[in-house]
Amino acid sequence: MTHSELREAEPLREQDYLRLAELIHGRSGIRMPPSKKTFLEGRLRRHIRRLGFATVSEYCKWLFEEGGLVRDETALLDAVTTNKTEFFREPYHFEFLSNVVLPNFQASSGGQPLPLRIWSAGCSNGAEPYSLAMICEEFARTNSSFSFEILASDISTEVLRVAMRAIYPHSTIGPVPMELRKRYLLHDPGSDEVRIVPDLRRRVIFKHHNLMDESYPASQAMDIVFCRNLLIYFDRATQRKVLSRLCRCLKPGGYLFLGHSEGSVADLKLPLRRVGPTVFLREEAV
Ligand SMILES: C[S@@+](CC[C@H](N)C(=O)[O-])C[C@H]1O[C@@H](n2cnc3c(N)ncnc32)[C@H](O)[C@@H]1O
Numbered sequence: 001m002t003h004s005e006l007r008e009a010e011p012l013r014e015q016d017y018l019r020l021a022e023l024i025h026g027r028s029g030i031r032m033p034p035s036k037k038t039f040l041e042g043r044l045r046r047h048i049r050r051l052g053f054a055t056v057s058e059y060c061k062w063l064f065e066e067g068g069l070v071r072d073e074t075a076l077l078d079a080v081t082t083n084k085t086e087f088f089r090e091p092y093h094f095e096f097l098s099n100v101v102l103p104n105f106q107a108s109s110g111g112q113p114l115p116l117r118i119w120s121a122g123c124s125n126g127a128e129p130y131s132l133a134m135i136c137e138e139f140a141r142t143n144s145s146f147s148f149e150i151l152a153s154d155i156s157t158e159v160l161r162v163a164m165r166a167i168y169p170h171s172t173i174g175p176v177p178m179e180l181r182k183r184y185l186l187h188d189p190g191s192d193e194v195r196i197v198p199d200l201r202r203r204v205i206f207k208h209h210n211l212m213d214e215s216y217p218a219s220q221a222m223d224i225v226f227c228r229n230l231l232i233y234f235d236r237a238t239q240r241k242v243l244s245r246l247c248r249c250l251k252p253g254g255y256l257f258l259g260h261s262e263g264s265v266a267d268l269k270l271p272l273r274r275v276g277p278t279v280f281l282r283e284e285a286v
Helices: 003-008 014-028 036-050 056-065 070-082 093-109 127-142 157-165 178-184 236-249
Strands: 116-121 150-154 167-171 192-197 202-209 224-227 249-260 273-276 279-282
Touching: 003 150, 003 224, 014 036, 014 056, 014 070, 014 157, 036 056, 036 070, 036 192, 056 070, 070 157, 093 127, 093 178, 093 224, 093 249, 093 273, 116 127, 127 178, 150 157, 150 178
Parallel strands: 116 150, 116 224, 150 202, 224 249
Antiparallel strands: 167 192, 249 279, 273 279
């Protein structure tokens, strides 16, 4: 073992863990119980190596005592977020969208050309909003007056960069149905990557947004909010705060989609009625 490896192997001190945990929880909402210490240490080691620090405690000293936080907060939060996602993840949500939500929207719009507005909150690398865009674009093929807008946001700037490039390894497109691959993915023979077609890329606006912020997109503006597999990282009080702000962004009659393990909202006293597996209808005005 070299000298520098030895220094890197110095364990994360309890007092440093506590102040990092408090910072991360306060800024991102992500819970940092003591059981996450090893996880955090692993994520930080890669991050601090890139910055050139030899130990986590040197990094913490810089971060908390020497003004490092101003420069490093975004990158630190990038380093600790979990961004697992995939195209058409939890496929029943996309079936519900094309079989129930879009036809209902079209029927109730009375032929008025108002766009359907969707927000993918915690969109990770873009697989979720581009899956949504494919479903909406398919619906538009047979409903000429239908149009849509998708806002996609995340706290992590790294995943937003990937999302805006819209280039993915070929190995990730398994869940995309063949018909949709042909229409919406570009693939150079000989390359092991695909790119979302420009027409679909233009339908999704990406934005850096932290769900812990007070300011959310305009009140009652959204027909649909997808906020999936993100709330599980938050404690109950934070979940409640975030969900109630998300409710305020939804039009009455709009739909909220949560992740498969995030379905218990009954105790939160929100204006939501369950209409499918982790799908909720926003009831009356709040
Ligand atoms: C596990 S991924 C889920 C991605 C996608 N929704 C899905 O279900 O496949 C969770 C995403 O939430 C983002 N996230 C975590 N905390 C956040 C916050 N406070 N505000 C906005 N996004 C956040 C993470 O950066 C990550 O990309």
